[in-house]
Amino acid sequence: xxxxxxxxxxxxxxxxxxxxxxxxxxxxxxxxxxxxxxxxxxxxxxxxxxxxxxxxxxxxxxxxxxxxxxxxxxxxxxxxxxxxxxxxxxxxxxxxxxxxxxxxxxxxxxxxxxxxxxxxxxxxxxxxxxxxxxxxxxxxxxxxxxxxxxxxxxxxxxxxxxxxxxxxxxxxxxxxxxxxxxxxxxxxxxxxxxxxxxxxxxxxxxxxxxxxxxxxxxxxxxxxxxxxxxxxxxxxxxxxxxxxxxxxxxxxxxxxxx
Amino acid sequence: xxxxxxxxxxxxxxxxxxxxxxxxxxxxxxxxxxxxxxxxxxxxxxxxxxxxxxxxxxxxxxxxxxxxxxxxxxxxxxxxxxxxxxxxxxxxxxxxxxxxxxxxxxxxxxxxxxxxxxxxxxxxxxxxxxxxxxxxxxxxxxxxxxxxxxxxxxxxxxxxxxxxxxxxxxxxxxxxxxxxxxxxxxxxxxxxxxxxxxxxxxxxxxxxxxxxxxxxxxxxxxxxxxxxxxxxxxxxxxxxxxxxxxxxxxxxxxxxxxxxxxxxxxxxxxxxxxxxxxxxxxxxxxxxxxxxxxxxxxxxxxxxxxxxxxxxxxxxxxxxxxxxxxxxxxxxxxxxxxxxxxxxxxxx
Ligand SMILES: Nc1ncnc2c1ncn2[C@@H]1O[C@H](COP(=O)(O)OP(=O)(O)OP(=O)(O)O)[C@@H](O)[C@H]1O
Ligand SMILES: [Mg+2]
Numbered sequence: 001x002x003x004x005x006x007x008x009x010x011x012x013x014x015x016x017x018x019x020x021x022x023x024x025x026x027x028x029x030x031x032x033x034x035x036x037x038x039x040x041x042x043x044x045x046x047x048x049x050x051x052x053x054x055x056x057x058x059x060x061x062x063x064x065x066x067x068x069x070x071x072x073x074x075x076x077x078x079x080x081x082x083x084x085x086x087x088x089x090x091x092x093x094x095x096x097x098x099x100x101x102x103x104x105x106x107x108x109x110x111x112x113x114x115x116x117x118x119x120x121x122x123x124x125x126x127x128x129x130x131x132x133x134x135x136x137x138x139x140x141x142x143x144x145x146x147x148x149x150x151x152x153x154x155x156x157x158x159x160x161x162x163x164x165x166x167x168x169x170x171x172x173x174x175x176x177x178x179x180x181x182x183x184x185x186x187x188x189x190x191x192x193x194x195x196x197x198x199x200x201x202x203x204x205x206x207x208x209x210x211x212x213x214x215x216x217x218x219x220x221x222x223x224x225x226x227x228x229x230x231x232x233x234x235x236x237x238x239x240x241x242x243x244x245x246x247x248x249x250x251x252x253x254x255x256x257x258x
Numbered sequence: 259x260x261x262x263x264x265x266x267x268x269x270x271x272x273x274x275x276x277x278x279x280x281x282x283x284x285x286x287x288x289x290x291x292x293x294x295x296x297x298x299x300x301x302x303x304x305x306x307x308x309x310x311x312x313x314x315x316x317x318x319x320x321x322x323x324x325x326x327x328x329x330x331x332x333x334x335x336x337x338x339x340x341x342x343x344x345x346x347x348x349x350x351x352x353x354x355x356x357x358x359x360x361x362x363x364x365x366x367x368x369x370x371x372x373x374x375x376x377x378x379x380x381x382x383x384x385x386x387x388x389x390x391x392x393x394x395x396x397x398x399x400x401x402x403x404x405x406x407x408x409x410x411x412x413x414x415x416x417x418x419x420x421x422x423x424x425x426x427x428x429x430x431x432x433x434x435x436x437x438x439x440x441x442x443x444x445x446x447x448x449x450x451x452x453x454x455x456x457x458x459x460x461x462x463x464x465x466x467x468x469x470x471x472x473x474x475x476x477x478x479x480x481x482x483x484x485x486x487x488x489x490x491x492x493x494x495x496x497x498x499x500x501x502x503x504x505x506x507x508x509x510x511x512x513x514x515x516x517x518x519x520x521x522x523x524x525x526x527x528x529x530x531x532x533x534x535x536x537x538x539x540x541x542x543x544x545x546x547x548x549x550x551x552x553x554x555x556x557x558x559x560x561x562x563x564x565x566x567x568x569x570x571x572x573x574x575x576x577x578x579x580x581x582x583x584x585x586x587x588x589x590x591x592x593x594x595x596x597x598x599x600x601x602x603x604x605x606x
Contacts, residue, residue: 075490078488092479103476103478111472113473116468117467123472127471
């Protein structure tokens with residue numbers, strides 16, 4: 001039986017008059033790649049924002065490993081095991097690629113400021129293991145050769161990969177990817193799809209926002225479709241693909257009219 | 259212009275040189291440098307460097323205050339403004355707290371400077387927490403305004419309390435007792451300089467430790483994108499608070515020392531202008547770069563004393579230097595080193 005690792009229950013969020021999410025209900029099973037799709041402005045990024053504590057939900061409940069994470073601060077959410085990337089790359093541009101990842105690995109460290117000052121053995125060990133782990137992750141996403149470059153100087157594709165490595169640095173159980181293939185050419189998309197599968201096979205659960213249908217059909221186990229803040233479908237990729245409501249949402253006309 | 263800049267960059271030149279040295283060369287260089295700086299009090303009386311001598315105020319005293327003190331405070335403020343990117347316009351408040359702690363405790367309880375020092379630092383840190391907890395939830399301009407207000411409040415409180423003796427201030431603060439072979443009588447300003455130098459070195463050591471480890475990364479992340487930093491797990495409030503508190507501690511320590519050197523303090527020594535001048539030192543030298551801040555603060559503190567003989571035109575020249583500088587090097591004398599090499603040590 002699959003375990004629900006992340007679950008949204010009747011989540012509603014309003015921005016003034018706009019209802020960005022309207023009683024959204026869905027869950028992510030452990031170990032799967034779940035795709036979250038929908039037309040522009042459907043509320044996909046808002047789902048990430050509400051999960052990671054950027055905005056409070058107006059009503060509803062969010063459960064992570066059966067515990068409510070609603071109302072936690074952003075860094076607390078990250079610490080419980082959820083990490084994300086951003087639709088528009090938001091790296092620490094003036095830091096090296098390696099440091100970008102090390103910052104993330106710091107979440108679970110036990111030594112802070114005081115022990116850093118005195119360089120206690122535990123602090124030294126943690127510093128070393130953080131940097132080793134960061135190199136591993138850069139290798140995993142295929143950009144370890146760039147570790148000493150400033151993030152802002154990396155090619156665009158590598159910046160996207162670095163965002164993934166940085167999120168993994170927080171050792172999340174669920175990885176939230178917001179359009180990681182945006183701006184990629186078809187060949188790059190295939191590579192990225194392979195990377196995402198590889199990451200899943202390493203033991204992570206993935207919630208993926210993506211517009212490219214072929215990419216989604218290729219790698220996802222389940223697809224959740226949002227439209228105007230409401231969930232309109234939640235099923236296997238092949239079924240969702242032929243759902244008339246989904247086709248209507250994407251094309252703006254009823255499926256049988258075409 | 260941009261081309262010219264990329265061809266020669268003093269900071270990178272220095273960093274590369276340092277990078278290329280082995281441990282032994284580095285230690286030797288550092289010791290020689292510290293030794294030379296320690297000899298500074300004699301510079302005014304030695305032929306080739308006698309041009310450094312300041313008219314009116316004695317050179318040795320100028321080295322202690324303003325030069326040494328400004329470097330110390332600029333380093334402290336740099337932890338706040340340069341490292342975590344928080345604009346603090348009321349830094350003088352911490353200096354004042356340290357100075358009044360020394361003044362009050364020494365005159366009423368009879369404690370000496372070394373006994374008061376931990377309290378001066380602790381009170382400044384507590385003030386940092388009390389100001390920081392509410393203020394650090396705000397950002398940018400709002401934070402700047404609150405800190406500005408805080409600086410003024412401390413001065414006005416000192417102006418009105420009985421224990422601080424209002425506008426007259428507190429006289430008769432004793433000099434520090436001798437320690438480690440240093441004798442702090444007023445005829446020995448160079449001994450004060452060596453003490454300040456020691457404190458500066460201690461602060462630099464502390465900042466360097468922080469910078470290459472977790473706190474430095476957290477501050478850097480916060481400075482660049484606070485929201486993303488917290489989404490990557492950085493407890494932004496705590497780290498911002500720490501930068502405030504550590505910066506405050508340095509200011510407090512400087513205040514204790516200052517009070518026991520001047521022996522008299524009054525509220526008008528802790529005006530808003532001091533905060534701005536210290537901030538000026540940080541910006542002038544290069545926000546975020548320790549060496550930039552040290553050089554910047556030294557120049558800005560020393561220059562007005564050196565040209566004191568032109569009296570009124572002095573401020574004019576000083577202003578002109580600032581304007582010239584901001585045009586030629588908007589990022590400061592030695593701008594912040596990007597974190598390209600710093601990780602090398604962590605990656606052993
Ligand atoms: N902070 C905010 N304030 C006001 N409205 C917002 C805010 N964030 C999102 N919205 C609105 O909520 C709706 C959903 O936005 P969201 O960014 O989640 O869409 P999306 O599905 O990610 O779209 P895209 O595919 O373009 O990224 C939009 O109408 C948007 O204008
Ligand atoms: Mg979006």
